[in-house]
Amino acid sequence: MTLGELHDAARAALDPVHYDYVAGGAGEERALAANGRAFDRYALLPRVLRGAARRDTAVDLPGARRAAPVMVAPTAFHRLLHPDGERATARAAAAEGAVLVTGVAATTAVPAVVAAAREAAPDPAVWFLLYPHPRREVTEALVRRAEEAGCSALVVTADSPRFGRRTRDLRNGFDDLPPGCAAENMRDLPGAPPGALTDIPMHPAASWRDFAETVGMTSLPVWIKGVLHPADARLAVEHGAAGVIVSNHGGRQCDTAAASVDCLPAVVDAVAGAVPVVLDGGVRRGGDVAVALALGAAAVGVGRPVLWGLAAKGAAGVREVLRTLLDEYDHTLALCGGRRNADLSADMVVRGDAAW
């Protein structure tokens, strides 16, 4: 199935309220639309007569060695979409060599997610996402849970001082998870009974000091997610980030935010090679992966397509999504005369309405 067909199958399978939660964005869904439109404006200038019969597309990242250049972005509540939930996503990601970012909003506890990944590959990369929490002891407890489970990196989401205003969810009245579906990693933490969407506490006053404090709590690499402004990318490096994820949260937070891929070149410049940069938002084809890597991303994350695969077919559907993107990317790299990801460079990308 193509990614589009998996999306259609997921829509047919899901409760329309849950479909809307995944598909939707904040406000008028401008940032969501911008992510897709932005990729439509980029085109590649392939180089010729310099390729190889086989390409090496693996990437080394803090917290993941020889990983696929496409990772599973952190997305909440997989058991809302399929009874196998995060276990299925973890098995599929590990089988494809892709990093899986699980975290506070997972409906399966992190030890079980890591165990499922290990069923599929001997040394899978499972990272753990947390939001800055108003109480330091909660952050600390979550960090320990991730470490003890065997996660190899942490990700702090910085773009959510408040939960986004998701128009579809407000209209549908979606704010409770169904029985049996809860944020399992939040169990038994102070002041955080799982059960409702809004039980993942946001921290409106979170600061760079809080981020640095989290970095200081662990020897794991700590990525920061949700950076768009180059000055923040520099601050992230100064405060100990092991990597920067350029993201507008799939258009689910600030609806007037720029498309994430449009912010990528300035962030890559600002970071100046100090740490790797990952891009997510709107990646839907192998060509999008190639554009992002040419613009300086070390890898990309995908959110919704993975969830459509999960809802349509469980682990097999997630594998199909990852396999499709990775095969298309490898094919594009070959057609661009690339032997490895680093053979894609910014001079091979043109932008403008003339592109398509």
Ligand SMILES: Cc1cc2nc3c(=O)[nH]c(=O)nc-3n(C[C@H](O)[C@H](O)[C@H](O)COP(=O)(O)O)c2cc1C
């Ligand atoms: C249903 C859903 C849940 C998400 N949950 C989280 C989350 O808990 N934390 C987070 O940092 N990002 C979350 N995201 C954002 C993704 O990590 C990612 O930034 C975004 O989905 C990328 O855009 P794409 O869906 O166009 O690939 C979520 C996205 C979706 C669609």
Ligand SMILES: CC(C)CC(=O)C(=O)O
């Ligand atoms: C429940 C939220 C923490 C998940 C989220 O970030 C999202 O829905 O985009």
